[in-house]
Amino acid sequence: MLPKSHDAMRPSINHGHLSLLRGARLYIQDRTLKLSGLSKSHFYDKINSCGLRFKVGPFNIQLQTQIRPLCDNIYNLYGESTLLTELDFVDFHLELNKPKGIRALIKPQVNFLLDKFSPFKPLPLDQSCAFFEWGLNWAIAQHAMHYLIIHSAVVEKSGKAIIFPGIPGAGKSTLCAALCHHGWRLLSDEQALISVKNGQISPLARPICLKNESIDIISKLCPDAKFGTTVRGTSKGDLSHIKAPTDALALIDQCSKPSLIVFPQYAPEIAQSHLTSMASGVALIEMITHCFNYTTLGRDGFNTLARTVKQSKCYQFRYNDLNDAMLVLNELHEEANRCDQS
């Protein structure tokens, strides 16, 4: 069971406005326990044996692993996540462990298992941290059909969410990391969860995955970003995750309405950021290619996507410099606000 000592209990904030959060440290009495509230030895005990149960956005997961670097990474990156007890329903029982056999001695590997079922071939052991994130992405995309899931980053400010759909390498994570350290709230870095029922986006607020040069760029631009282990030589190059900002986790239950859809494209050759308006029909067709479960959802998939596109303004966005890009997006946001008020 979880420790009951008072110093292990950290206050968690489940409501309140963003600006309030930044001003003063609010101590709202709450019985929920954060992952970082566990002592390190207790944390290892849990995660190594029966598995650690915690919340990831709207999902409840259980993770069991004995791979030390992965445990450390979880402790560092998921510290603000709410712990669950044995009496909570768990959606995904995950396990990352070394496969047995002679091979383990020569070339150690890691397996990803969902409830003892392994959907992927094993990866080299030093990619464990990335494998956990990829595996969880897969589990969510496969089992959450109450959402239309779009491969995109999502950030929010004053109730208006921007969806950044994009192929890998378009620069959506870099943009997302920069924005959510400069006044925006992180909803998701990888998957936009749009409710089929009401069209609202549920925050996932998982660590943001940065690749190759982006790691350096963001560590300079956002000195308060907390980096996890850097994994080298994956199929996507070097990558490192940064911890989701505290405010993103504090407001984890607060859904958001999609207002802007921006297709980002990092373009080193251009001098200035360039924003082009997109017809909603074109945006819809383009969005379909970024969905994980559009086909599976059938009619619901189309209706949800159409509703999202209809209520949003759509743009193509080519950018080079992040500071400039943030300026443009802030202006866009203010303009959308003005439009709403008038």
Added chain:
Amino acid sequence: MRPILNNVLKRPSIVQSFSIIQWELCIRQARASNLTARLFYVLKKHKLTSDIPARVMNHFHCADVKANCQYREIHFEAIEITKCLSKVNIIPIFLKGTGYALAQTAHQGRTCNDIDILVPVDQLKAAEIQLGREGWVGENISTYDAYYYRQWMHELPPMLHLDRKTVLDVHHHLLPTTVKANFNIENVIYAAQTHHINFHGQEIMVKTLALEDMILHSACHLFSEGKLDKGLRDLTDIQILLEQYHSEHGVGSANKLLRRAEQLNLDHQLMLATRYVAALLLNTVDLTQYNQHHCPSRPFATIRSRLLDWCYLRLIIPHHHISKRPSTAIATILILVRSHYLKMPLRLLIPHLTIKCWYGLKANFKAAD
């Protein structure tokens, strides 16, 4: 103690008193055995869905959405395959999951991994060539496996569609050619039923097995196979098919079905199927007549049936690690041996197992390098 999913299938009303932890285990077991959507159907049928907590409902909803998507896809594939083969005057008969979807029986919450068709053996070559023209190619398997399929099995090596990645099994019989007491497949092909299906405005004729042959095929599949990963799902299929058959044929259904089973030498499999449907599932059909049916010329009948009971009651469980017991492993081996014994005479089986063993070892060494 029986797995929780078995308990629910036997007595669905127990979910009314389920704690969230029991729900969790139930969902895990259903998910591991491809039964979530089917279980949802069972609960809907018994009007028990209002007892499902929201978090659990998400999983049922997910399985339901996936099953519906597959139902649409199956119709699309069935039309593509029927059209493709009609160019060389072959009418395929759709089997198992695809057949259920087209015939609208036991399709509720049913998912499948591949499409199975049956064509007459003298048209097999022509069918393979024609399917090849439209993008179906043989999956990458070893030369020995390919030889084994063509020489001894009742189907071609699995085919894969190059664009859509759908897997297709082309059968020319329902049982391997090496089975001792086999039946004449023409009998089954002759009895096949035709359905007119409407897919996005186009009407097309497709064929499936007759309902009684569907039941017998499912039973013979379940009780001749060595692997029972999907045993529980297959048994629920049989239960729904039996219900449909009895409601269509009324009094004397059991006699009719038994007569057909005897004709195809599948009465023992039918007897086993009904026996375990009665034992393991909530069932509204009177199955006593099947269970009283004695197959003649079987020495040690009581010991045999006790042994089979011991095995099958341990194996028709969710394909999930929490439901397995130490004795499950013994039962698995016994049933595997039985299935091979039924499938092949020893003079074929021993060389086959030796070769498979050798290839397995070789692959292991390669992996370790």
